[in-house]
Amino acid sequence: xxxxxxxxxxxxxxxxxxxxxxxxxxxxxxxxxxxxxxxxxxxxxxxxxxxxxxxxxxxxxxxxxxxxxxxxxxxxxxxxxxxxxxxxxxxxxxxxxxxxxxxxxxxxxxxxxxxxxxxxxxxxxxxxxxxxxxxxxxxxxxxxxxxxxxxxxxxxxxxxxxxxxxxxxxxxxxxxxxxxxxxxxxxxxxxxxxxxxxxxxxxxxxxxxx
Amino acid sequence: xxxxxxxxxxxxxxxxxxxxxxxxxxxxxxxxxxxxxxxxxxxxxxxxxxxxxxxxxxxxxxxxxxxxxxxxxxxxxxxxxxxxxxxxxxxxxxxxxxxxxxxxxxxxxxxxxxxxxxxxxxxxxxxxxxxxxxxxxxxxxxxxxxxxxxxxxxxxxxxxxxxxxxxxxxxxxxxxxxxxxxxxxxxxxxxxxxxxxxxxxxxxxxxxxx
DNA sequence: ATAAGTTTGTGCCCTTTGTTACTGTTGTTT
DNA sequence: AAACAACAGTAACAAAGGGCACAAACTTAT
Numbered sequence: 001x002x003x004x005x006x007x008x009x010x011x012x013x014x015x016x017x018x019x020x021x022x023x024x025x026x027x028x029x030x031x032x033x034x035x036x037x038x039x040x041x042x043x044x045x046x047x048x049x050x051x052x053x054x055x056x057x058x059x060x061x062x063x064x065x066x067x068x069x070x071x072x073x074x075x076x077x078x079x080x081x082x083x084x085x086x087x088x089x090x091x092x093x094x095x096x097x098x099x100x101x102x103x104x105x106x107x108x109x110x111x112x113x114x115x116x117x118x119x120x121x122x123x124x125x126x127x128x129x130x131x132x133x134x135x136x137x138x139x140x141x142x143x144x145x146x147x148x149x150x151x152x153x154x155x156x157x158x159x160x161x162x163x164x165x166x167x168x169x170x171x172x173x174x175x176x177x178x179x180x181x182x183x184x185x186x187x188x189x190x191x192x193x194x195x196x197x198x199x200x201x202x203x204x205x206x207x208x209x210x
Numbered sequence: 211x212x213x214x215x216x217x218x219x220x221x222x223x224x225x226x227x228x229x230x231x232x233x234x235x236x237x238x239x240x241x242x243x244x245x246x247x248x249x250x251x252x253x254x255x256x257x258x259x260x261x262x263x264x265x266x267x268x269x270x271x272x273x274x275x276x277x278x279x280x281x282x283x284x285x286x287x288x289x290x291x292x293x294x295x296x297x298x299x300x301x302x303x304x305x306x307x308x309x310x311x312x313x314x315x316x317x318x319x320x321x322x323x324x325x326x327x328x329x330x331x332x333x334x335x336x337x338x339x340x341x342x343x344x345x346x347x348x349x350x351x352x353x354x355x356x357x358x359x360x361x362x363x364x365x366x367x368x369x370x371x372x373x374x375x376x377x378x379x380x381x382x383x384x385x386x387x388x389x390x391x392x393x394x395x396x397x398x399x400x401x402x403x404x405x406x407x408x409x410x411x412x413x414x415x416x417x418x419x420x
Numbered sequence: 421a422t423a424a425g426t427t428t429g430t431g432c433c434c435t436t437t438g439t440t441a442c443t444g445t446t447g448t449t450t
Numbered sequence: 451a452a453a454c455a456a457c458a459g460t461a462a463c464a465a466a467g468g469g470c471a472c473a474a475a476c477t478t479a480t
Binding site for chain 4 (some may be wrong): 094170171173182183186189190198202203
């Protein structure tokens with residue numbers, strides 16, 4: 001565990017902090033497809049990602065979903081932190097996209113370390129910045145782009161995150177993430193297939209060139 | 211100036227910090243409609259709002275705009291901070307919505323105070339949280355709501371921020387903020403007028419009940 | 421007062437996206 | 451093998467929103 005932690009976070013964290021994380025944090029290995037955080041849930045610990053990918057999504061009152069962004073190695077969920085610090089319920093849902101290794105750190109510790117370690121402060125602030133920028137990208141995407149482009153971006157990102165150009169999703173699942181309907185996704189995917197950008201199969205999509 | 215600073219920020223800032231802000235910060239009074247920060251611009255100081263309101267907006271490559279949120283008394287622009295800390299260009303444009311009083315604090319100071327004052331850390335941290343939550347609201351709005359509702363929300367917020375139920379905007383200006391066309395805004399406003407929610411005039415809108 | 425510019429109202433049509441309904445195909449269960 | 455469920459393809463239609471054109475009302479400059 002220590003090597004992984006060092007490798008991932010060593011540019012931020014000083015040795016005493018690493019020791020504390022190893023002592024206080026709980027290592028978890030989560031298979032793909034697990035909901036590790038849900039809307040309305042109170043949060044007592046925050047995750048430091050060692051490997052894998054987590055997708056973070058938003059849901060409205062009617063249960064409509066929208067993918068916000070992915071979290072990857074070395075990142076943490078600032079929205080979750082915000083909830084922790086404000087002692088409010090989670091505003092988002094987080095689901096493992098691939099098998100994921102992470103360390104869960106209790107909230108109290110994270111507040112303590114804020115005062116104690118410069119490295120921790122820097123890490124937390126940088127995380128906030130990254131999340132803000134990702135959210136701005138998300139806003140751009142839904143505000144300024146049409147579905148064709150959003151779908152292409154989505155597929156591209158998915159290949160990147162899963163490190164696999166065979167995307168194992170049904171059209172319905174993609175529709176949920178983009179907050180549209182299955183029929184629309186099928187239509188647009190067919191269009192992309194005709195443009196030789198991908199090949200459609202049952203239960204997976206072979207991305208050729210986007 | 212000191213009373214205003216105290217009044218607005220005293221729940222966060224300790225006295226020595228207030229003294230430093232008074233010494234290092236530059237008070238500015240900006241009339242309505244001024245661009246105080248623009249996309250692509252490098253930022254050397256961050257604003258602490260004493261009074262008034264600033265609208266923060268995003269623009270894509272083609273020059274299409276979208277209102278993200280308003281900043282009000284006691285707030286600061288975290289997206290700007292993020293740029294400062296990362297030494298990158300501004301991702302957003304900020305325009306005074308009303309006459310605004312603010313204190314500009316140089317970036318170096320803000321980094322220094324991060325280590326030195328707990329109150330400053332808490333303030334910066336809370337600001338990030340508030341911005342993240344506002345951005346999530348913005349995402350919800352454009353992802354899940356239709357224009358009718360977004361327009362109503364927009365007008366409601368504008369009344370709140372300007373403390374005036376006569377909204378002094380042309381339909382074109384509203385269209386820019388919502389990232390739609392003038393014709394569409396005129397159409398929807400007319401619908402709202404027929405529903406007795408407002409009364410339309412040239413160059414202003416009298417909001418009755420939204 | 422006239423001319424020019426700005427703002428708003430409205431009709432018509434187009435594009436994008438969403439909905440419904442039905443089909444065929446594949447995989448699973450019994 | 452028969453029945454069923456999940457997934458994908460497609461046509462037809464509906465709705466939301468955007469674009470164009472033009473008219474009317476109002477404002478400002480000359």
